[in-house]
Amino acid sequence: MSRLFKLTKTCPETKARAGMLTTPHGSVPTPVFLPVGSQGTVKTLTPDDLKSLGVGMILANTYHLYLRPGVEAISKLGGLHKFMAWDLPILTDSGGFQVFSLGHLRRISDEGALFRSHVDGSEHFLTPEFAIEIQEQFGADIIMVLDECPPYGDSMESIRRAMERSHLWAERCQRKHKRKGQALFGIVHGGTFAGLRRQSAGFLTSLDFPGYAIGGLSLGEPKELMHSMLDETVPLLPEDKPRYLMGVGSPEDLVECVARGVDMFDSALPTRLGRNGAVFTRHRRYNIGNARFKQKKGPIDPDCDCYTCRTFSAAYLHHLFKAQELLAYRLATIHNVRFIMRLMEQIRRSILDGTFSSFRDDFIQGYRPTDAETRAEQKKKWLGARQEKHPENEVVY
RNA sequence: GGAGGGGUGGGUGAGAGGCUAAUACCAACAGACUGUAAAUCUGUCGCCUGAAAUGGCUACGCAGGUUCGAAUCCUGCCCCCUCCA
Numbered sequence: 001m002s003r004l005f006k007l008t009k010t011c012p013e014t015k016a017r018a019g020m021l022t023t024p025h026g027s028v029p030t031p032v033f034l035p036v037g038s039q040g041t042v043k044t045l046t047p048d049d050l051k052s053l054g055v056g057m058i059l060a061n062t063y064h065l066y067l068r069p070g071v072e073a074i075s076k077l078g079g080l081h082k083f084m085a086w087d088l089p090i091l092t093d094s095g096g097f098q099v100f101s102l103g104h105l106r107r108i109s110d111e112g113a114l115f116r117s118h119v120d121g122s123e124h125f126l127t128p129e130f131a132i133e134i135q136e137q138f139g140a141d142i143i144m145v146l147d148e149c150p151p152y153g154d155s156m157e158s159i160r161r162a163m164e165r166s167h168l169w170a171e172r173c174q175r176k177h178k179r180k181g182q183a184l185f186g187i188v189h190g191g192t193f194a195g196l197r198r199q200s201a202g203f204l205t206s207l208d209f210p211g212y213a214i215g216g217l218s219l220g221e222p223k224e225l226m227h228s229m230l231d232e233t234v235p236l237l238p239e240d241k242p243r244y245l246m247g248v249g250s251p252e253d254l255v256e257c258v259a260r261g262v263d264m265f266d267s268a269l270p271t272r273l274g275r276n277g278a279v280f281t282r283h284r285r286y287n288i289g290n291a292r293f294k295q296k297k298g299p300i301d302p303d304c305d306c307y308t309c310r311t312f313s314a315a316y317l318h319h320l321f322k323a324q325e326l327l328a329y330r331l332a333t334i335h336n337v338r339f340i341m342r343l344m345e346q347i348r349r350s351i352l353d354g355t356f357s358s359f360r361d362d363f364i365q366g367y368r369p370t371d372a373e374t375r376a377e378q379k380k381k382w383l384g385a386r387q388e389k390h391p392e393n394e395v396v397y
Numbered sequence: 398g399g400a401g402g403g404g405u406g407g408g409u410g411a412g413a414g415g416c417u418a419a420u421a422c423c424a425a426c427a428g429a430c431u432g433u434a435a436a437u438c439u440g441u442c443g444c445c446u447g448a449a450a451u452g453g454c455u456a457c458g459c460a461g462g463u464u465c466g467a468a469u470c471c472u473g474c475c476c477c478c479u480c481c482a
Contacts, residue, residue, distance in 0.1 A: 036432075037433090038432095061433080097433090098433095098434090101432090101433080220431095244432090246432035248431060248432090249431050250431060267433095269433095276429085276438090278430075287427080329436050
């Protein structure tokens with residue numbers, strides 16, 4: 001029985017589950033969303049802000065913090081928690097994602113990944129063992145194995161090779177990892193290939209990690225594909241261990257992926273969108289800089305209880321963005337993070353109530369993620385109607 | 398009064414006979430962003446028609462002219478700036 005995770009309740013109609021994650025820095029109820037603070041800060045927010053928004057756990061990044069300020073600086077200052085003055089749980093990512101996102105700055109082999117620093121151009125060799133060493137020094141509550149995260153669209157052969165390498169690395173990470181009170185998670189790979197996903201889940205489960213991440217998704221593949229990969233993967237993971245879907249954070253994805261049995265999420269999306277002027281509401285996402293908000297009196301989201309919505313008009317936020325005032329980024333981040341935290345609270349409550357399934361239906365029914373999607377839908381409809389009227393006119397787009 | 402320099406699309410400002418409805422930046426308008434190299438990136442941006450290619454119209458101070466062709470050359474006029482008196 002794992003002390004890390006306790007399953008509280010399972011939804012009778014979906015695979016959604018509510019539980020409790022317990023770490024040396026406290027417990028967090030699941031499903032949980034971790035805002036991303038790669039460089040030891042969730043951009044624009046203080047630890048107090050985060051707590052007041054309901055954030056119980058955050059993600060930081062090994063690769064970024066290793067390059068700057070460096071392992072020594074952080075360990076001399078008493079570890080990552082002390083360094084950033086955050087006394088609640090932290091999860092550190094291994095740098096695996098940077099193997100992917102900084103692809104043109106690296107060379108990768110079975111031994112590890114050779115990086116060129118984006119900061120000063122210096123070369124660094126990140127091995128599985130080194131990734132663990134760094135993460136042990138940082139002292140996060142949950143750490144990740146080093147993995148290779150190939151882009152969506154790669155051939156099955158190349159996805160398979162990356163997966164096998166990730167498996168190899170996972171074993172090496174596990175062998176290296178010694179620090180007590182720190183949980184090391186394995187990461188399932190296999191891209192969008194069901195067979196590979198099953199194989200990966202099987203292999204990693206045999207290594208018996210205290211928790212399992214699902215990586216290599218939300219990289220641009222269609223949402224249905226991501227969902228079906230979860231359907232393939234999640235049931236193969238042990239029920240008494242937490243499942244963590246890496247890199248997912250849009251409202252509709254969170255709801256749909258919880259329904260497929262995921263307990264933990266992280267994503268830079270809410271914070272980045274906020275800084276780029278996109279704000280969530282119950283019905284859709286808006287770009288706050290749009291002219292429609294220039295004189296809008298009420299808050300951006302009348303249903304929201306965040307500081308930004310309680311205090312400022314949409315018009316004011318619009319103005320701050322137009323004027324590129326620093327406060328804009330912070331206020332929008334506060335709103336988006338709070339929106340997601342509130343969503344997670346609603347999700348969890350409904351699982352405990354036994355009403356998750358209808359909550360999910362209502363939410364998905366009433367939420368149109370982006371304008372592009374809304375317009376694509378409208379266009380499809382319009383074209384459909386036109387086809388019915390004039391079947392002889394073949395429209396090719 | 399004299400000597401120079403200049404007037405370009407909403408703004409700043411390139412262009413010095415055809416490749417120019419006119420570079421670039423800004424503004425404006427819209428879109429994207431999912432284990433953060435991101436306070437970032439992309440598209441549109443004279444008017445009319447169009448889904449679009451395209452087509453038509455009007456445009457580089459004003460009025461004439463040279464030329465097959467002018468924002469670019471010439472003449473006159475108007476305005477602005479600098480220096481000298």
